[in-house]
Amino acid sequence: MEYQEHYSQNDPTLLDFNRRLIKAKKIASVISDFTKINPDTCIFLDIGCSAGINTVYFGTLVKESVGIEFDSEAVKIGNAQKNKNVTLLIGDAIHLPFKDEIFEVVICNHIYEHVPDAQILMDEVYRILKPGGICYFGATNRFCFIEPHYQLPFLSWLPKPIANCYLSVLHRKTPYYENLRSYYGIRALFSGFSVKEYTVEIIRNPDRFNAGDIVKEGSIFRYIPKVIWIVLMPIIPTYIFVLSKSKKD
Secondary structure (H helix, E strand, C coil), rough: CCCCHHHHHHHHHHCCHHHHHHHHHHHHHHHHHCCCCCCCCCCCEEEEECCCCCHHHHHCCCEEEEEEEEEEEHHHHCCCCCCCCCCEEECCCCCCCCCCCCCCEEEEEHHHCCCCCCCHHHHHHHHHHEEEEEEEEEECCCCCCEEECEEECCHCCCCHHHHHHHHHHHHCCCCCCCCCCCCCHHHHCCCCCCEEEEEHHHHCHHHHCCCCCCCCCHHHHHCCCCCHHHHHHHHHEEEEEEEECCCCC
């Protein structure tokens, strides 16, 4: 299966500065809640960085911010406006061009469904993280009611041949590329990591995490008890985790 090489041309939200900045601030809030980083030494890697809007923001917080993206057109746009401590590279998320154990923080936000093999992606993340390093991992649930890439109900629930027919009938681009997983399928990718689940905490405390893009102000979702969210976990549309690589003895 081919990569989505020109993805930014099909999804203009990836080049929307204000929208991307909101997401970057949310990611930074979650990371700072989980751990304190040394801004003078820390290096971030942003996998699937598109035009690097988030990557540039992370560069204001740490010593160096590196982004890698398969979409060469997006990287070209980003390189025209990046800061001096930001590097944007064209590259493959399942064959990362980095040595072992060099990054303190890796961002992998809604990337897993866009690569040919999500487990190889996570093996690469583990490889390049320093012992004690962390990965912010955002993921869409296969069993969300509205598939976010096409804004169509139940699209990701369907077997690929039926999903392709669904798109074809609606005169939408085919084939259906994304490979979304269930909550438990996503969790299965995290072998070897310690996992901190942030999903429910963010839903119930969105202001604390700059997560207004997930839960709007005044939403009833903020007040639903935690125990109910835990029961509903398999159908929550989006999950957020922080994954930790154990320190060596």
